[in-house]
Amino acid sequence: MATEEESIKVDQLKEALEEIFSEFGNVLEIVAKANLKAKGQAFIVYDSVEAATRAIDEANGFDLFEKPMVLDYAKTRSDATVMREGGSDELEAHKRKRLAEKERRQAHDALEAQKKHKRPAAAVPDNVRPAKTVKGAGLKPTSGATAAVVPDEYLPPNKILFLRDLPDDASQEGLSAVFGRFEGFQEVRLVPGRKGIAFVEYDAEAGAISAKEATANVPMGEQGKPIRVTYQRQ
Structure with a gap:
């Protein structure tokens, strides 16, 4: 949602968001994190879709800490919503699913980063004989290329x-x-x-x-x- 300045603390941001968005309905939870990837994002959890719709319609573009907020519906349900609708068992299943998706993204990002930094082998001139290698020191190449390996x-x-x-x-x-x-x-x-x-x-x-x-x-x-x-x- 809104982009925040680095000097704005999470508690200060959440307090400001509470004051603004409580006008549109009952706020169940406000999620704002300080990590770099989540910087500039926050999630406002209402007890009804109608309240969220009012907030989007009326507060979109509202300046917060000298920056306009960009509001939209979240792509997934919040923990507070899952707990309220399905109880603790459904909440645990929801958390496990989210963790699995996070680990899949990390695996994909690690593989892509490894591919990005992998440099092609330099061409060897015809008149240069390759150096001998110790028997069994390496793995057999597959189809002339070495596949990128995802860290454990x-x-x-x-x-x-x-x-x-x-x-x-x-x-x-x-x-x-x-x-x-x-x-x-x-x-x-x-x-x-x-x-x-x-x-x-x-x-x-x-x-x-x-x-x-x-x-x-x-x-x-x-x-x-x-x-x-x-x-x-x-």
């Missing part, structure tokens, strides 16, 4: 989690006790002959998202070493 932390959500840095004595029963607390848990799969890694599968992304957020970097074992929890690569 930006992998898009899916229903299977990949666990790493597990203690050597980690068992299927112990991991099931930890990850079985989340919705849709199906199984823990250890890798025969490999210590420190495992896979956890859920029946849907929602359960995997909740489990990942709650267990990433949780200390395990006698030494209390944090485990790594990411989504399985597709």
